[in-house]
Amino acid sequence: MAETVRILVVEDDEDQLQAYSDTADDLSTEDIRIDLIKRQAADKAKQELLSTDFDGAIVDLNLSSGDPREASGNEVLLEIIEKHRFPVLVVSGNPQSLEDPIRDRESAFLKFFRRDTPNNEIFEYILNIQSTGITRILGGRGLIERHLGEIFWKHLACDFDSWDAGDRDAEKTLLRYAVAHLSEYLDLPSGVPNEYYHEAEFYIIPPIRKYIATGDIVLRGNDRFIVLSPSCDVAVRGDEGGKPVINASSIVLAPVYDISRDVFVQKGIIRENDNADRRRKTLDEIIKGQREKYVLIPEYRDIGAGVIDLQNLVAWSLDEFLRADRLATVTGAFLKDIQARFAAYYGRQGQPDLDKKDLLNKYKSKLTPQD
DSSP, X not given: OOEEEEEEEEOOOHHHHHHHHHHHHHHOOSSEEEEEEEESSHHHHHHHHHHOOOSEEEEOSOOOTTOTTOOTHHHHHHHXXXXXXXXXXXXXXXXXXXXXXXXTTOBTTEEEEETTSOHHHHHHHHHHHHHTTHHHHHSTXXXXXXXXXXXXXXXXXXXXXXXXXXXXTHHHHHHHHHHHHHHHHHTSOOSOTTOOOOGGGGEESSOSSSSOOTTEEEEETTEEEEEOSOHHHHOOOEEETTEEEOSOSSEEEEEEEESOHHHHHHTTSSOTTOOHHHHHHHHHHHHTTOSTTEEEEOOBTTBOOEEEESSSOEEEOHHHHHHSEEEEEEOHHHHHXXXXXXXXXXXXXXXXXXXXXXXXXXXXXXXXXXX
């Protein structure tokens, strides 16, 4: 059965609507069928958004050919941005009519095209986004909505008697409950072999917490660091004179080194005369977590791949930290591993040395086949 890609088209020009229909027919295949829902006025388009789920939208700004200053397409765009989750393309001969709050939101999911852009380029842009599965996951009829339904009926419906109707924090508690269950559903194995995480899942860019969070990666000058202070130390508990107040008197950070031969030699991770096999072995051990002092962070967008040095820590005051540039925050699952590695590194105690060569000679006969 062909997969249907449903696109809302908001356009008042009959010829342009027909051109869009022709392009949709041309690009439809046995595997993918493009279904256009066409509306010529903003109020009709907004009404359609209430009852139909979409994989994308194409919106004209001027929906009244008799009035070149009219730009009611902005209303549709705001409705989509505020309440829906699918890519929307603005195709207009009057891009200057875009309202600033919309123009400022330009991104991969909100793109602006001039009227002379070929129609196949416009549709292929939506199809390329849709092929990633983003609308099937986050869209109005996506995987998250399905799991939320399961959480509501299978779990919460059975537990709801435990909630106190007068609890002022009930809403936040319910949200945490839903997120915890959702995370468990999304972590179920899919049956795909070698199901790896994507580098994008390692970071939150930009950081969500306003001032500071454990796992923040920051830049000071040309040097990067990661915050390793526990969350209770850096939790913001107030504001004094416009500056956040935290529990800790200082913040613990570990340096993050770029992965390059010169930096690794300078920091003593590899030696100047190490051959290619030795350099590869060192990096392989760091990636696999076999070098207890170092933790790898991957490359993603403007975040370069790096190695956290758990030994050479630094301590900053909050003022020093606030002067640094926050690049990203490491996400929870990966941050827990970094914290566990950090704790293990400083909690190691070693043991007294035994004569290992002597022990080998004593015990190796125990593994010899007996006649």
